[in-house]
Every structure is written in C-alpha cells, then in structure tokens.
Amino acid sequence: NLYGRHDWRLQGAVKRGDWYKTKEIMLKGPEWILNEVKVSGLRGRGGAGFPTGMKWSFMNKPSDGRPKYLVVNADEGEPGTCKDREIMRHDPHKLIEGCLVAGRAMGAHAAYVYIRGEFYNESSNLQGAINEAYKAGLIGKNACGSGYDFDVFVMRGAGAYICGEETALIESLEGKQGKPRLKPPFPADIGVFGCPTTVSNVETVAVAPAICRRGGAWFASFGRERNSGTKLFNISGHVNTPCTVEEEMSIPLRELIERHAGGVKGGWDNLLGVIPGGSSTPIIPRHVCNDVLMDFDDLVRAETALGTAAIIVLDKSTDVIRAIARLVEFYKHESCGQCTPCREGVDWMDKMMWRFVRGEAAVSEIDMIWELSKQIEGHTICALGDGAAWPVQVNKLKKGNFNLNCSSSSFLS
Numbered sequence: 001n002l003y004g005r006h007d008w009r010l011q012g013a014v015k016r017g018d019w020y021k022t023k024e025i026m027l028k029g030p031e032w033i034l035n036e037v038k039v040s041g042l043r044g045r046g047g048a049g050f051p052t053g054m055k056w057s058f059m060n061k062p063s064d065g066r067p068k069y070l071v072v073n074a075d076e077g078e079p080g081t082c083k084d085r086e087i088m089r090h091d092p093h094k095l096i097e098g099c100l101v102a103g104r105a106m107g108a109h110a111a112y113v114y115i116r117g118e119f120y121n122e123s124s125n126l127q128g129a130i131n132e133a134y135k136a137g138l139i140g141k142n143a144c145g146s147g148y149d150f151d152v153f154v155m156r157g158a159g160a161y162i163c164g165e166e167t168a169l170i171e172s173l174e175g176k177q178g179k180p181r182l183k184p185p186f187p188a189d190i191g192v193f194g195c196p197t198t199v200s201n202v203e204t205v206a207v208a209p210a211i212c213r214r215g216g217a218w219f220a221s222f223g224r225e226r227n228s229g230t231k232l233f234n235i236s237g238h239v240n241t242p243c244t245v246e247e248e249m250s251i252p253l254r255e256l257i258e259r260h261a262g263g264v265k266g267g268w269d270n271l272l273g274v275i276p277g278g279s280s281t282p283i284i285p286r287h288v289c290n291d292v293l294m295d296f297d298d299l300v301r302a303e304t305a306l307g308t309a310a311i312i313v314l315d316k317s318t319d320v321i322r323a324i325a326r327l328v329e330f331y332k333h334e335s336c337g338q339c340t341p342c343r344e345g346v347d348w349m350d351k352m353m354w355r356f357v358r359g360e361a362a363v364s365e366i367d368m369i370w371e372l373s374k375q376i377e378g379h380t381i382c383a384l385g386d387g388a389a390w391p392v393q394v395n396k397l398k399k400g401n402f403n404l405n406c407s408s409s410s411f412l413s
Contacts (some may be wrong), residue, residue, distance in 0.1 A: 117159040273314050
C-alpha cells in the first residue's frame with residue numbers, strides 16, 4: 001500500500017495479509033524466527049547493510065535481569081530518502097507486526113519507534129494503528145494469544161539528522177542531546193536506559209513477518225547471493241515520473257529508472273550522473289550507470305554505496321559543483337559538533353566548495369579540499385563526517401581537472 005490507495009487501518013491491513021498466522025509465528029519461538037531471517041539473507045535496509053539475522057541474534061542471549069528493547073529507527077533524514085515514511089503513513093500495521101516478530105526473536109518485550117519530528121501525519125497514523133492493535137489484542141498483554149507480552153511506544157524526535165545514528169538516537173530517546181556515543185560498548189550490551197538494545201530500520205523490521213510467513217528461502221530467491229530480497233527504491237531528480245517502488249535487489253540501475261521513473265528527462269544520453277543511495281553516497285557518472293546493479297556489493301565495486309537506495313538522477317543541466325556544495329552545507333548544518341575533524345573540517349569544506357561555485361578558488365585548492373576530505377573520513381565517532389567527505393571526493397573521477405568554471409558535463413565525463 002505504498003501509495004495509500006487502500007485503507008491503512010486494521011481492517012484494510014488484514015485484507016492485505018497482515019497479522020495472518022502471527023500467533024503461529026510467535027509460538028514457533030525465537031530460534032525459528034532468527035533462522036528464517038538468516039536463511040533469507042536480509043541485510044539492514046537503513047544503509048549499513050549488516051546481516052539482520054546475525055544482528056538480532058546478538059540479543060538472543062540468556063537474560064541477566066535487565067529488560068531488552070527493540071528500537072525502530074524511523075528518523076528518516078537522509079536527503080532524497082522517503083521510503084520509511086510511506087510505510088508508516090500507508091502501511092503502519094506492517095511495522096507494528098514486524099516489531100512484534102522482531103521483538104520475539106530477540107526476547108524484547110517493548111519496542112520504541114523513534115520517528116522524525118517533521119513526520120506528523122506518519123506518527124499520527126502509526127499511533128492510530130497501535131491503538132487499534134492494542135484494542136484487537138494483537139499487542140499488549142498476551143499478544144495475539146501467544147502468551148507473550150509486547151508493547152509498542154512512539155517517540156517523536158525534533159528533526160535532527162544526527163539522531164538517525166543509532167547511539168545518538170538512543171541518547172535522544174533518553175531525553176539527552178542527540179550526540180553519538182563512542183563504541184564499544186555497543187547498544188546490544190548497553191543501549192537505551194543502559195539495557196541491551198537493537199536498533200533496526202523501519203523497512204528491515206516491516207519485512208520480517210512476510211519472511212516468516214513465506215519462508216526465508218522465498219525471500220532469498222529475489223536478487224543475487226549476499227544481496228537477496230526486495231527493496232524499496234526512491235527515484236527522484238531529473239526523471240519524468242519520480243516515485244517510490246519496491247523491486248528486487250540487484251536490478252540494473254538503468255532498468256530501474258526507465259521501467260519505473262519514465263526514464264531520464266531528455267533521454268538516457270542527457271544523463272550526467274546519479275547519486276545512488278542518498279546524499280552521503282558518491283555520485284557515479286553515466287558510463288558507470290549503464291550497467292551497475294542496485295545492490296550492496298556492485299555499488300561498492302563502483303566506488304559508491306547502496307545507502308538508503310534513494311536514487312537522485314542528475315541530467316546535463318546540473319551544476320555538479322553547486323550540488324556538492326549544497327550537500328556539504330547540509331552536513332555542516334547537521335553536524336553535532338562533538339568531533340573536531342567533523343566540526344571544523346566540514347565547515348572548511350563548505351567555505352571552499354562555495355568558493356569553487358563562485359569561481360574564486362585557486363587551482364591549488366583542488367588538492368587541498370581532497371586532502372581535507374581524507375582527514376575527515378574515518379576520523380569521527382559516527383559516519384556523518386564520512387557522508388560529508390564522500391560527495392567532495394567525486395573529483396577522483398577526474399582528479400587534476402576540477403573545472404573551476406563549473407562546466408558539469410566535462411566534470412563527470
């Protein structure tokens with residue numbers, strides 16, 4: 001129900017197959033659920049791509065007396081990304097059922113859905129669906145008649161991009177400033193309220209019941225090895241019909257754009273490049289876009305990343321230098337300021353990129369900004385610094401020919 005053409009409430013969700021045989025899944029126990037998720041090959045859909053079955057199994061240890069928590073990361077702040085909000089707005093029962101199944105797998109009796117502050121309609125629909133689920137006995141005491149108690153709570157953030165990082169999210173959930181923690185200890189040991197916690201993306205959690213109902217092997221039949229299953233892709237930018245679509249992993253990028261987004265405006269030959277996974281993934285030029293597959297491994301081979309699978313298409317009218325400068329400005333604004341390389345370095349990069357935009361930069365600044373981005377990358381507590389550095393490193397495609405006149409087509413050719 002991605003486009004909201006059907007009823008998002010409980011009655012409509014049940015007609016679409018949600019909450020079907022959920023009690024049977026619950027009664028099969030955590031080991032069975034974890035095994036199905038491992039067989040499915042599901043990898044985290046929030047950007048990191050860590051194997052979900054393995055991540056959830058870290059929590060499936062004998063209790064030391066502390067409660068365990070599932071935290072759902074619904075703080076979707078990555079520019080270009082709008083997949084999780086569609087689930088929460090139009091299919092909230094999928095997420096609630098997913099919380100129950102995932103919670104059972106890891107022995108958690110409560111889930112906190114941390115939702116981005118700007119998502120008012122989404123949080124409203126989600127809370128309405130939670131109320132319906134409580135009333136129907138699907139969650140709460142003796143959830144689905146399985147003998148397992150499970151609660152779901154909605155926590156609204158305040159719009160900080162940094163709170164999409166799992167430990168910053170936990171800090172915010174506890175009522176503190178949303179600043180990333182040093183790891184270790186990892187959330188699976190000391191998470192929310194000092195208790196074992198797993199933080200998972202909305203899409204990752206929402207697909208768990210379907211995997212358990214249809215079997216891990218069914219899910220693994222989509223895509224290719226190590227990149228299996230289906231995925232929500234957001235396609236925006238210079239395309240004829242921007243959309244959010246569910247497709248199988250490893251679909252060629254060109255096929256995805258032409259089949260679902262109506263192709264590039266002005267035709268494929270008018271394509272300059274693509275940001276394949278949200279703003280923090282490096283731009284890939286057209287010759288790479290011709291045959292690259294939309295999955296974790298092939299995009300790494302292409303020196304970029306799948307990220308959140310938010311595809312931003314850039315045609316030849318794009319001023320790439322200005323676009324990169326705008327991205328760096330975003331990261332400068334959203335940095336929490338905790339780490340010096342990020343706080344100072346991204347500020348410097350921002351000033352330098354706008355000098356390039358205005359045509360005021362010296363040729364020597366090309367190597368300087370490249371070196372600066374390398375000093376930020378990998379030297380911060382969280383990945384925000386990396387996300388700011390990677391777009392700048394697009395000049396590795398044509399290092400030494402950074403066009404100071406901002407001629408984008410020659411820049412990425």
